[in-house]
Amino acid sequence: MTESLDATDWAILVELQRDGRVPITELGRRVNLSASATTERVRRLETMGVITGYHATVDLEKVGLTVLAVVRLKYPGSRHQPLHRLLEERLEILECLRTTGDDCYTLKVAATSMAHLERLVDELAAFGNTTTNLVYNHPLPYRGPQGPHGSQSFHSPHGPHGSQEVSSH
Helix, strand or coil: CCCCCCHHHHHHHHHHHHCCCCCHHHHHHHHCCCHHHHHHHHHHHHHCCCCCCCCCCCCCHHHCCCEEEEEEEECCCCCCHHHHHHHHHCCCEEEEEECCCCCCEEEEEEECCHHHHHHHHHHHHCCCEEEEEECCCCCCCCCCCCCCCCCCEEECCCCHHHCCEEECC
16 A cells, blocks of 8 residues: 655655664754654654665675676566575575566676676576676665655755655656
8 A cells, every 4th residue: 555655754765765874863853853753753654664674785895795797587487486495595696576578587696706606597597598687887776765656756955965856757
């Protein structure tokens, strides 16, 4: 179910996605609310399931995962449980999306080397045809939604980092 969010809710979401550890008093200052009103809003967003968790962002290269790739998998048949087991076991698979089109799955994988990536892709190839693309860089890391969907635009009044405008056309 879609929740009804106002501009202040969206401003809170934008700030928390940028920095999930921002102190409540600072968050309140950024969205022009008192600390108690901010706490109430954040708790309501958590209770509604809009905020589902807080995460750390890890620099893959600094933890030895220097090869990032996107692997598309064309999975024949309808028994997906064996693949789902592999997804749970192989921690190098960072993300998996079930998709429409020629490919059934799109996976984001991180490996320590090309040889490591090759072994992982070989394991995935046991499930169907694969296409692997190496990632050169990350010009737009995942940022999460920044405002309401539809034809509306969202302007954050919170300085240069919050001045992004998101429009859906």
